[in-house]
Amino acid sequence: MALEHAILVSLGERAASGYDLARRFDASIGFFWPASHQQIYRVLARMQESGWVSSTVESQAGKPDKKVYAITESGEVELDRWAAEPTDREALRSDFAVKLRGFRDRDAIIADAVARKTAHEQRLKQYEESQARFYPAPAALTGKELGSWLALRGGIGAELQGIAWCEEILTHLEGRGSR
Amino acid sequence: MALEHAILVSLGERAASGYDLARRFDASIGFFWPASHQQIYRVLARMQESGWVSSTVESQAGKPDKKVYAITESGEVELDRWAAEPTDREALRSDFAVKLRGFRDRDAIIADAVARKTAHEQRLKQYEESQARFYPAPAALTGKELGSWLALRGGIGAELQGIAWCEEILTHLEGRGSR
């Protein structure tokens, strides 16, 4: 399970409450490992039991109290252990490809391809904005920042590929024989 | 849930036993929706209860009996209903990207990138063999076969993108500053 490790990576960058983490997951690390706040809270509790994180409650003026989590030494050890272990390749798993394969409804496929292309473009835009803001000079990057930038490069590549696939589909389906 | 629909698509092409389906999932439709035989048997039982498939037991010489499933009319209706419904975009979810983002162990990342590149290349080879065997003349394809080919095109594109990403990672990591 990688949510634990995604959280450890994020907490390693900076301590945070569950709420903060949920926002980070919406905006950055969640590009690569999406998670809802419910899930994050549940996993944080389990991680604290394992001793990977510790928490302190902080009072805030004008806002509810928050529980700020920080990575512990044991968490660092776990993160290193995980980092050394090979990751296994994520399998492709696509409803849309199955639908293409079945090819029951040409118009629905075209509509899907159009919608998916738009979604890919939006996500691509997010990635590119992130790239421009945080990594304006990629050639100079080292260590952690180089890694983050390369992760983003993977996201950008995946979106470009998704867009190209949608375009290929539309080229071949529009104006050709129906079912 | 799309396993049901992947099975319906496959049974729509040709009736099959659970065992046959498991092999098809290993070799073709499972490129887009991997499934184990256990899962396939479980889902087939549920689908029969729903009336989407029917089964007949066939005796075989020298082999155990097999239960051959076929799609029913109600299954066809369900498949059409599903085909008309929009699919939602699969989210990117990558251990490896999280690991890159964390950047704890440069050597492990390089080793991963090398291994993943090889895995992508193998999968790509499978796709390309499939493409050469079944779709030698893509321009002439129509209907169902065009759809299947386009699904395969998506797979090929994804693997090429995966390979390119690994290469980009290796270019930037090899011979540069360590952690």
Added chain:
DNA sequence: GTTGCATATGCGCCCAGTTGCATATAGTCT
């Protein structure tokens, strides 16, 4: 004054995919 929003934390159930195990037939290989 109440509606809505941002902040903040969580419970409970379900669903689907993963893993391990079990069992049976029949042929081949050593």
Added chain:
DNA sequence: AGACTATATGCAACTGGGCGCATATGCAAC
């Protein structure tokens, strides 16, 4: 005779993510 492989079907337990729902503070807008 025993081991291994291919064919064939399945159950049980676990795991992790998804979805709905609940609750509380405090500010701003209407």
